[in-house]
Structure formats: C-alpha cells, structure tokens
Amino acid sequence: MRVLKLTSTLMLLMFILMGVSSCSNEDENIGNIPxxxxxxxxxxxxxxxxxxxxxxxxxxxxxxxxxxxxxxxxxxxxxxxxxxxxxxxxxxxxxxxxxxxxxxxxxxxxxxxxxxxxxxEEGELITLRKDATSAPVIDINLLYNTWISETEDIYTFNRDGNGSYKAKEATSANDITYEYDEANTLLTLHHIDGKVVRWTILSLSNNTLKVKDNDGQELTLTAYINTAWMELLYGKWGVAGQTELKFTNKDGNKRFTIYEGEERKPYTVPFKYDEYNRIYFFEDGTWEGGYWQVTKVTKDILSIEEFGLDEENTQGRCNDIVPHPRTR
Structure with a gap:
C-alpha cells in the first residue's frame, strides 16, 4: 500500500451554494433520523x-x-x-x-x-449542547496551533506540552511549557523567566481562542496565518544522502513525489496546503484522506505528523522519514 493511502479521510468540506428553495426537500426521503x-x-x-x-x-x-x-x-x-x-x-x-x-x-x-x-463545510468542528447553562465543551486538540493575540504576541502550543512565546517587540521566540486542566478548562503557561500565566479557556475553535487571564480580562487570539513555511518545503528531502521525498511547484502546479521500493521508482501526485501547515494529497485527482502536519521546517530539517479523518495521529512524528539535511 502506498504511503499516501495510509491516511484516513479528513478534508475541509467545501461550502456549497445550490440555489435550492427552503421547501425543496418536501418529497425527499429525510432518512432514518437519530x-x-x-x-x-x-x-x-x-x-x-x-x-x-x-x-x-x-x-x-x-x-x-x-x-x-x-x-x-x-x-x-x-x-x-x-x-x-x-x-x-x-x-x-x-x-x-x-x-x-x-x-x-x-x-x-x-x-x-x-x-x-x-x-x-469549512472543516470547523462545532460542539452543540443540550443545556445552554452547561460548561463549555473544549476540544483541546484544536489548541495545537500557532496563535496571535490582539497585541500581536504569538503563542505556539505543541502536542507534547511544549511551545513558544514571542512578544510583539521581540526579535525571537522563547520556549514555554504548559499543562491543561480539563475539569476547569484551565491552561497554565510556564515561561523560561519563571513567570506563570493562567488562562481559563472560554471557547476554542479552529480559528479563535478566547480566554480569561489571571486578572479576569478576556483575551481573543486568532490562528496565526503564515504560508512562508511552504517556500522552505520545496526541494528534495532524504536520509543519508538518498532522496526519499520531493516537493515541487512549477507554474503553480504543486507536485509531491515519493521514491518507492528498492528500485526507487518515483510516484507523483498533486498536493495542496493551508495556512495551518497542513498538506493534503490527491491521487487520481481524488483526495484520499488524511493530511500531513508540518511541525518543523527549516532549510535543513523537515518534521511531520500524519493524521486521519478522526484527527488521530496515525503514525506518530515521522522523523524517521526525513530527519536529516535535504539534498537539492
């Protein structure tokens, strides 16, 4: 089975406008509604x-x-x-x-x-509750992203409890650690200078993080959009001098190539990416499911995680595929 087939179906669903009247399904079979x-x-x-x-x-x-x-x-x-x-x-x-x-x-x-x-349709996970007075349901998996505050401070939260913080005026980011108390929806951030920040998560979606800080002030952070990472991705990547993967973009046609088997036969498919460092592959013109999350990319190192339809990590961090300097 090809590497690309190992992922499960997960794609941002497309928004559809069909011009159907509000009574258009009067004669439809409404289905076996739960x-x-x-x-x-x-x-x-x-x-x-x-x-x-x-x-x-x-x-x-x-x-x-x-x-x-x-x-x-x-x-x-x-x-x-x-x-x-x-x-x-x-x-x-x-x-x-x-x-x-x-x-x-x-x-x-x-x-x-x-x-x-x-x-x-846009792939956003929305939680609805029977009781409006219930505590908010927080899907903490949505936290694992890079966020920018209204004051342009940037926070990154990784899945392993580590992350980074960059103040607007700073020239570089500093490492942080954090832990999440699910019962109280409490996110505690530990900065390298010993400062501890506690946020109560009020709501969390793919695009917006709303919290209440130590002083009771409400803060809104939005997903940090940055596609510059993609330019670092283009080229050949390999292990011990042998090319394993290649990303190209010729005249807007984005292609991914994997070299398979002992004969190193190239297999190429189109791909797309989004602003959240996720890559989607299309085989025979069809998206077969899952995506790759780029957790780190520099001019020398590429690290990815692979996810399926249920947003579960299917293979762990794929450092065993491309952990070494790439060749061009």
Missing amino acids: SQLIKTWYMGEGTYITFNADGTGVYTETDDVYAAKLIHKSSSRATETYPFTYSYEESTQALTIHFDGETMQWTIVTLSDDTLKIKD
Missing part, C-alpha cells in the same frame, strides 16, 4: 438550532449576535427565528440543511443525549 438529534441544541453566543422529526427545523439567534454558523449574515435584532428543512444520510452521518436558497452540509462526528459535535 432520535437523539431531535431536540433544541445550544450553539453558543445566544444561538440555538432545533431539529424536528419530520425533517423541519428552526434556527434562533438572540442578543445581537453574528449569525455565521448557519445563515451567513448578520442581524441586529434582539431575537429572530429562521425555518429550514433537512435530511439525514445514515451511511455517512451527513446532515443536508436547506435554508433560504442555500444547501449546507454538516457531518455528525459524535452524538449523545447531551452533546452534538459536527463538522461544517
């Missing part, structure tokens, strides 16, 4: 969504919030409701929601009596 889904779910920030057993539902926004999770537009009214219809595909656990001429695709990740986790 009984646990049939209730009102709290989405956070004053927003709720209700799924009825007959394939209808209603979305409610309150308290002058930005209703981006479903309706993709803002409202300044105190309370508004928006009806929709939906269907469910049991084999893929896909929810197809028809709203105001749009069709949206959600995928159920987990579903219990009290919690519903879905992935939206």
Whole structure:
C-alpha cells in the first residue's frame, strides 16, 4: 500500500451554494433520523438550532449576535427565528440543511443525549449542547496551533506540552511549557523567566481562542496565518544522502513525489496546503484522506505528523522519514 493511502479521510468540506428553495426537500426521503438529534441544541453566543422529526427545523439567534454558523449574515435584532428543512444520510452521518436558497452540509462526528459535535463545510468542528447553562465543551486538540493575540504576541502550543512565546517587540521566540486542566478548562503557561500565566479557556475553535487571564480580562487570539513555511518545503528531502521525498511547484502546479521500493521508482501526485501547515494529497485527482502536519521546517530539517479523518495521529512524528539535511 502506498504511503499516501495510509491516511484516513479528513478534508475541509467545501461550502456549497445550490440555489435550492427552503421547501425543496418536501418529497425527499429525510432518512432514518437519530432520535437523539431531535431536540433544541445550544450553539453558543445566544444561538440555538432545533431539529424536528419530520425533517423541519428552526434556527434562533438572540442578543445581537453574528449569525455565521448557519445563515451567513448578520442581524441586529434582539431575537429572530429562521425555518429550514433537512435530511439525514445514515451511511455517512451527513446532515443536508436547506435554508433560504442555500444547501449546507454538516457531518455528525459524535452524538449523545447531551452533546452534538459536527463538522461544517469549512472543516470547523462545532460542539452543540443540550443545556445552554452547561460548561463549555473544549476540544483541546484544536489548541495545537500557532496563535496571535490582539497585541500581536504569538503563542505556539505543541502536542507534547511544549511551545513558544514571542512578544510583539521581540526579535525571537522563547520556549514555554504548559499543562491543561480539563475539569476547569484551565491552561497554565510556564515561561523560561519563571513567570506563570493562567488562562481559563472560554471557547476554542479552529480559528479563535478566547480566554480569561489571571486578572479576569478576556483575551481573543486568532490562528496565526503564515504560508512562508511552504517556500522552505520545496526541494528534495532524504536520509543519508538518498532522496526519499520531493516537493515541487512549477507554474503553480504543486507536485509531491515519493521514491518507492528498492528500485526507487518515483510516484507523483498533486498536493495542496493551508495556512495551518497542513498538506493534503490527491491521487487520481481524488483526495484520499488524511493530511500531513508540518511541525518543523527549516532549510535543513523537515518534521511531520500524519493524521486521519478522526484527527488521530496515525503514525506518530515521522522523523524517521526525513530527519536529516535535504539534498537539492
């Protein structure tokens, strides 16, 4: 089996606009809807969504919030409701929601009596709860990223409890360690100068980290977008002088090559990448699943981790593939 086939399916789902009327699925088979889904779910920030057993539902926004999770537009009214219809595909656990001429695709990740986790079209994991007064559900796996604060300080959190911190005015980053107390959603950061910072995580998504600091102030950090790392990736990478991998970009056509077997036969596929240092491969024009997370890339060293559909690390850190200086 090819190396690329070892990953499971995980890709940012594409946003689809199909111009379907809100009643377009009246004659559709709405599917074998799970009984646990049939209730009102709290989405956070004053927003709720209700799924009825007959394939209808209603979305409610309150308290002058930005209703981006479903309706993709803002409202300044105190309370508004928006009806929709939906269907469910049991084999893929896909929810197809028809709203105001749009069709949206959600995928159920987990579903219990009290919690519903879905992935939206953009691949963002959203947690919905039965009770609006419940403590927020934090998926700490979303923390493992690089974040920039409103004051332009940059924090990086790795999976092993290590990371880095760079103040806006600093010329380089300093190492930090951290630990997470799940029961209290408490993130404790230890700086090399002995300073300890404690953040209570209020909410966490792919793109936004909201915390309350030691002084009770709320801070918002956003995922740090940096694609300069990709320029370091292009070229040949190998072990002991023998090329194992190659990334190229010719006239905008990005290609990945792996050299297989004793004969070192090259196998090449297109690839794409995002601003979160993730690489997606396409075989026969189709994305086969999973992604590579680039954890470190310099002019001499490339380290990656491999992930599948459930965002579980499938092979650990792949330093055994490309740990040595590359050849060009």
